[in-house]
Amino acid sequence: MRILVTNDDGYHAPGLEVLEAIAEQLSDDIWICAPSEEQSGAGHSLTLNQPVRLQKFGHRRFAVTGTPTDSVMMALREVMDAPPDLVLSGVNRGANLGDDITYSGTVSAAIEGALAGVRSIALSQVYRSGDNAPADTFEAARVWGKRVIEPLLEVTFDPRTLININFPPVAADAVKGTRVVRQGFHDYSRGSIVEGKDPRGQRYFWFGLHAIEHTPDNGTDLEAIDEGFVAITPLQLDLTHYPTIEKLTERF
Template sequence: MRILLTNDDGIYAEGLESLEKIAREISDDIWIVAPESEQSGASHSLSLADPLRLRKVGERRFAVLGTPTDCVVMAARKIMPDAPDLVLSGVNRGQNIADDVTYSGTIAAAMEGTTLGFKSIALSQVIGIHNRDALTYDVAERHGANVLKQLLDVELGPGVLLNINFPDCRPDEVVGVEVTRQGKRDQNLLTIDERRDTRGRPYYWVGFQRERGNPPAGTDLRAAFEKRISVTPLHMNLTQLEAIEPLRVALEKT
């Protein structure tokens, strides 16, 4: 099995090293194409106004001066001699659950793989829920390959990718694996932090507050709170089918 690895944290990210360990438990045919620098929050963006720069870092290992989406396109259309059988994106530094999926470059890389017709899976390591002191990828490394092996033969249909999140606990504390739906945060976590530079001019950081809500059972959020590995199927078609008929009726009246 030929596996393409990518991420949004950059070519030298610790999570990418963990992903390679996971992938090598499945196959020896591994290709790595990742951003030259961190691209967190890049979502499904393409570099259309600037050229892409490619740097060979090692054997079957490349850095792209671009977004995670750029990396998948470059890998499939330029770098790899044959198409990948599987695209793995991650292991992201931090969770990609609930509303996070719309911002995430990790998810976007898996989306692009899905768009190109490849089975694609995003993997993320939750932080800040149970363990606020340190980030480790121990849970992902211990359980990642086993979870993937159980999912590889599942036929998902066109336009579907998988989003896996590993809880931030010790590997032996993981309660189990749960198939979940995308949750919804019950508080607004985006914040703007205003600061001043040495000349007194304001500048701003966009960030997230860490507040624990009360998400419903069956969601990726609840799974993280309960120390479960969540597996969430996401679909590229964003059409809200329930809204079609009311809209049609409203337009027919006019």
């Protein structure tokens, strides 16, 4: 099995090393192609207004001066000598739960794989600070990664679908198991924008410095993480709201 490993935290991010180790438990045909710098929040964006450069770090190891989507496109079209059987994106340092997936470069890299017809999985490690935080931020993902991915390899993915996995912020032996759940909902209306001034007196704004409030509804990824489970969420790329089609057809 040929596996493409990518992320949005950048080629040198510790989560990429964790994911490579997980991939090596599944195959010996591993390719790395990730952004050269952190691209968190890049979503499914492409670099269109400047050239994208490709840097080779070693055998089957590459970095791209662009977004996660750029990285997957470059891997599939320029780097790899044959298509992969699996795209793994992550392990992101931080949650990709609820509406966060629309901003996520980690999920978007997996989306690009799904668009290319490749089985694709995004993986994120929820983390927390403080006395109760695990000594190893990625411990749950490191230990549970293979356990979660292997059963998915036995499932046929429908076209234009992917899997989003989030690991809870607990030690590996404290993980209660896995849950297959739906996407939750964050209340972004209560998010924050902090204004400041740079050394030259110019105004700037910083997004997302405070936690987004949410209600972990039953059966959601948010609830699963809050209760100490690995959250497994199947996603689809068709954004059409079918119930509205009939209403609009009658109107127009």
